[in-house]
Amino acid sequence: MSLNGPRQSSMYGYRNRPRKTLEKHVVEKVVDDLLAKSCVVPHSTMHKKVDNALFDIFENVTNEVKVHVKKPNIESKHVRSKSERHVVKNVWIRKDTSKCHVAQYALHANSSYSWYLDSGCGRNMTGNKEFFKNLVLKDGGWVTFGDGTKKQVLGKGTICIPGLPKLRNTLYVDGLQANLISITHLCRIFKEVSFNKDVCTIIDKKGNVVLRVKRSIDNCYCLKIDPLTCNMTHECNKLDLWHQRLGHMNFKDLKKLEKHGIVRGLPNLGKKLEVVCEPCQLSKQTKVSHKENSYIATKRPLELVHMDLMGPIQTESINGKKYIFVCVDDFSRFTWVYFLRNKTEAFDYFKKFCNQVQNEKGLGIKKICRIRSDHETEFENAKFSEFCDGLGISHEFSAPRTPQQNGVIERKNRVLQEMARVMLNSKKVPRNLWAEAVNTACYVSNRVFKRPDTKQTSYELWKAKKHNVSYFHTFGSKCYILNDRDHLGKFDAKSDVGLFLEY
Numbered sequence: 001m002s003l004n005g006p007r008q009s010s011m012y013g014y015r016n017r018p019r020k021t022l023e024k025h026v027v028e029k030v031v032d033d034l035l036a037k038s039c040v041v042p043h044s045t046m047h048k049k050v051d052n053a054l055f056d057i058f059e060n061v062t063n064e065v066k067v068h069v070k071k072p073n074i075e076s077k078h079v080r081s082k083s084e085r086h087v088v089k090n091v092w093i094r095k096d097t098s099k100c101h102v103a104q105y106a107l108h109a110n111s112s113y114s115w116y117l118d119s120g121c122g123r124n125m126t127g128n129k130e131f132f133k134n135l136v137l138k139d140g141g142w143v144t145f146g147d148g149t150k151k152q153v154l155g156k157g158t159i160c161i162p163g164l165p166k167l168r169n170t171l172y173v174d175g176l177q178a179n180l181i182s183i184t185h186l187c188r189i190f191k192e193v194s195f196n197k198d199v200c201t202i203i204d205k206k207g208n209v210v211l212r213v214k215r216s217i218d219n220c221y222c223l224k225i226d227p228l229t230c231n232m233t234h235e236c237n238k239l240d241l242w243h244q245r246l247g248h249m250n251f252k253d254l255k256k257l258e259k260h261g262i263v264r265g266l267p268n269l270g271k272k273l274e275v276v277c278e279p280c281q282l283s284k285q286t287k288v289s290h291k292e293n294s295y296i297a298t299k300r301p302l303e304l305v306h307m308d309l310m311g312p313i314q315t316e317s318i319n320g321k322k323y324i325f326v327c328v329d330d331f332s333r334f335t336w337v338y339f340l341r342n343k344t345e346a347f348d349y350f351k352k353f354c355n356q357v358q359n360e361k362g363l364g365i366k367k368i369c370r371i372r373s374d375h376e377t378e379f380e381n382a383k384f385s386e387f388c389d390g391l392g393i394s395h396e397f398s399a400p401r402t403p404q405q406n407g408v409i410e411r412k413n414r415v416l417q418e419m420a421r422v423m424l425n426s427k428k429v430p431r432n433l434w435a436e437a438v439n440t441a442c443y444v445s446n447r448v449f450k451r452p453d454t455k456q457t458s459y460e461l462w463k464a465k466k467h468n469v470s471y472f473h474t475f476g477s478k479c480y481i482l483n484d485r486d487h488l489g490k491f492d493a494k495s496d497v498g499l500f501l502e503y
């Protein structure tokens, strides 16, 4: 911060690190103190941790305005604690100074997952390529920092990570250690950005709090994003995190889930917030939720089961599967998915399904009464009808080329496909893991989507108990797998890095 107005360059920091911008009156008080006492910058008015580098800056900057700065003898009594990297010093300054720049270093500015709110920079900046959702590499000129060093701008793009507002036009700056969020940028997209001594609050146009950023111990307003565990504390993050964990469930349904206590283990998600999820925007064709078929004609599980076969999928799954066989129980809307190499396997999987569910529900008590499918040959064949006749299951067919008649299953297929697509795209998971994505989508949707017209999830209707979602993880997120199988050398890594794919 400077007292004599902004510098020519709109973006500057000190030595790649964000500066703490002091309020004008604080700076004035420091200067007043400097002038009045003619010698010592008191610790109380300066920051507690004035470090060597700050001293140098002071020297550089104050030299510009012809102020003599002398390094005092550094005595250990000024060093507050040995653990502090930054040595506390007195700064001596001559009396006839009139202007002064004050800079403050952030202690942890080199942590590349910290985002600093900075009023000194006109654009958002980062030196970490991985943060970008879409990065256009081009020569964007240079950024000049406060100490005169220049860094090259290598590109520009949008940053969209959970816990942060969407940051468009962020500069990718070569070698920049810290991540800076421009206050000017925030002011442009939100209604209000206000600071007090503890917290910076960002409020959107509807008056909702989008973000609260606490003042960190190094006196910066800093947002720490934990890249691995996503242990986020902000309301906005929590909502976003659970949105991801629950297979990018739409925010309205998510709030309903919380409000009505439909599942257990879901934390308080805070007030409704405007969160934009880029993967959702990119992957979901229709934003409006699919029309619900709220009329349920059945009275108990397994009275009617809908079936369908999806595929072939263009990319073979990692296990060489190409088709998805979907079964939906009409009453609970509980769904099962099986992955097939070819269509003819449908019958085997249907037999497997019948055994599985009838066993689960207790033989003889609740049996499948009716099944409904289309006229495809994989369902309409001699083996199928023989098997159904044997069990006393009546097989209904929807009229050809009118998928509306099979609405329940069609809708389910679309939901599963969309969820899987978002889950794959949002974490850039390889395409051939689509089966894992669909499986997780099915698992999640059974446990979090409520059946139309009720406040119960499919899981609850099927298993007669509420599900606890507290162990849910985001599909495709990094995880560490403890390596306890292989014989480990003394210095081998104890765990392998993996992707979380299935429950």
Ligand SMILES: [Zn+2]
Pocket: 243, 244, 248, 249, 277, 278, 279, 280, 422
């Ligand atoms: Zn999403």
